[in-house]
Structure formats: C-alpha cells, structure tokens
Amino acid sequence: MMSTKMLLGDFGTSYSKILDLNESDSSSRITATRKLAPDFRVDLATGHNARRFARHQVNELTALARGGEALIGEEDFLLLDCGSRDLKFVRYYRGKLADMGWNAECGASMGFTIELLERYYQLDGQQMAVPEQGFSVTCGVLGLSDIFDAVVSGVPEAEAVARLIRGIARNAYNFVGKPDKLYLSGGLCENPVFVGSFPCQVISLGRFVLLAGLQRQARITQIAGIGTKPPKK
Numbered sequence: 001m002m003s004t005k006m007l008l009g010d011f012g013t014s015y016s017k018i019l020d021l022n023e024s025d026s027s028s029r030i031t032a033t034r035k036l037a038p039d040f041r042v043d044l045a046t047g048h049n050a051r052r053f054a055r056h057q058v059n060e061l062t063a064l065a066r067g068g069e070a071l072i073g074e075e076d077f078l079l080l081d082c083g084s085r086d087l088k089f090v091r092y093y094r095g096k097l098a099d100m101g102w103n104a105e106c107g108a109s110m111g112f113t114i115e116l117l118e119r120y121y122q123l124d125g126q127q128m129a130v131p132e133q134g135f136s137v138t139c140g141v142l143g144l145s146d147i148f149d150a151v152v153s154g155v156p157e158a159e160a161v162a163r164l165i166r167g168i169a170r171n172a173y174n175f176v177g178k179p180d181k182l183y184l185s186g187g188l189c190e191n192p193v194f195v196g197s198f199p200c201q202v203i204s205l206g207r208f209v210l211l212a213g214l215q216r217q218a219r220i221t222q223i224a225g226i227g228t229k230p231p232k233k
Contacts (some may be wrong), residue, residue, distance in 0.1 A: 006218065009042040010063070011049035013185065014084035014112055018042065018212045028208045044218055046210050058217055061100050062209065065090045067213030071205055072183055080176050081185040081209065082194070084111035089176045103175055110168045111188055117147065117164070121157040126157050126158060130196040134166030143167060162193050169197035177187040185209035228233065 002090035010017040016033045033049055045054030046063040060081075067118045068079040068090055075095040081088045087110075091099040118125050135150075143164045150160040176182065181201040189204035 001183075002053065006043035007041075008211055008218070009047070009050070009053060010208075010214070011036075011053050012049035012083055012085070013048050014115070015207075016047070016053075017208055017211050019208075020057075021215075021216070023153075026210055028044070030207065036130060038218060044214055046214060058214060060086075061088060061102065062217065063210040063213035064088060065097055065100070065213065066216040067185070067205075067209035067211070068092065068183065070212045070216045074123055077183055078176060078179050078181070078203075079183045079185060079209070081181060082111060082172060083190040084115070084184045085174055087172055101175070113144070114161075114165055114188070114191065115193075117144075117161045118143045121161060123158050123161060125191050125193065128162050128193050129157060131166055131192050134163045134170060134197065135163060137167040137171060138205070149187070165176045165193045166197040170199075171193050173198050173200065175198040 006021050008021065011033060014033060015030055016036060017028055017030050019028045036053060040053055042054050042057065044056050046058045046060050048060075050057040064079060064081050068077060069092075071199050072079065074092075076093055078091045079089060087101075087103040089101050090097060114125075117123070135146040136145055137146065140212075144168075147160045147164055149159055150163065154165075173179075173182075179200055183196065183200070183204070184202050184204045184211075185206070187207055190207050195204060209224040
C-alpha cells in the first residue's frame, strides 16, 4: 500500500493547499498558485494545476468524493465544491456515490471574479450583508456588466457586488438540484454573503476537503492504481 509519509497538494487556479504528512502536526497551508516555484513537486495531487506540480494526480471529483466520505458522517449527502474556476458536486445515497457533476462554464471564474471585485472596490467581504435580491447570472464574468450598470444607476458598490454573489450562489443551488441541505467546500465557504444566499441549510467544511480526499485515497489505493477517473456510481 502507499506510504502515508508524503506531500499532498490541491493545486487550484488561484490558490494551492499543501499538506505535508511527514510533519508531526500535519497542518495544511495555503499559498497563491502563481507564487509556487516551477520545480516544486508533491507526491500526490489534485486540482486544475496538478499536472504541473505532482508526480501522481487524482481526478478532482474523486478527491471531492473521498473527502466527503472522510469528513461527513452520513450515508446520504450532497457536497458542493465552489472554487475559483468552477463548480463540482458529488451526491451520496445509502453510502454509495449516486451522482456527480462538473460545471466549468456556468460556474466560470466565479470565485476569482468575486475576489477581484472585492479588491477593486476595496470591500471587506466579512462586513457585507446578504442582499434581498440578486442578479440573474450564470457565471462571474458575465455578471460584471450587471454590477457596472447597477453602480452607474446609483446602487452602492457593496450592494451591487453582494447582488452578484447572491446570484452566483443561487445559480450553484439550481445546478445541484435545489437540495434542502448541502455541504459546502472551497474558498467561498469563508464568504458570508455567498453562504447566506443559499435558500437551504448549508454546512461549510472549509478549504481542505480535497486534501482530506487525497489522504483517504492514499490509504486505500496503491500508487500504480491511481487513475484520473472519478469513482464509479
């Protein structure tokens, strides 16, 4: 079996999460992907940039599914990952993977766009309120014109950005089938407007779910058997 003494990585478009299992505290760290040295390598990785920095790669849906298995103590659950670049989800029923999905178009660059807007308008995402209404948007990029039009018409900048965030959250909610309850993974777990805009119960798991999935995958799979396909339904 694969040794648990290794370096793991979740290499996203904007941020990368690294876990060194050789360290005594086994703590995860976050760094901007663009700041990683070109020759930096980990043993096992997932994410959009995994091929650049890893000796072995695991499909993101596989890592997400394994992370859900490791962190959620329920047989039936829906886990949605909202990253900088795309949306993806896994749904479990009676302890088995029942459905999965990936949306890189209707979820295009939503996390990245939100971060850019908060920096541009110098907004503190932790202080923004959930708006009563949102923009009807299908992705972060296409929602930019709605923000600019709203600001020109007199809507405060923070309110306009919050409306976009709410619209993105509602689009994600529709994408996963309008559940009564969902578990949330990714950087947007830390955005209160995004989390508060879902019209259902949301349980945030944070930014390290895919790393937890890599740990589980490492324990149950030999290196030679790691593939790029998600687990079968």
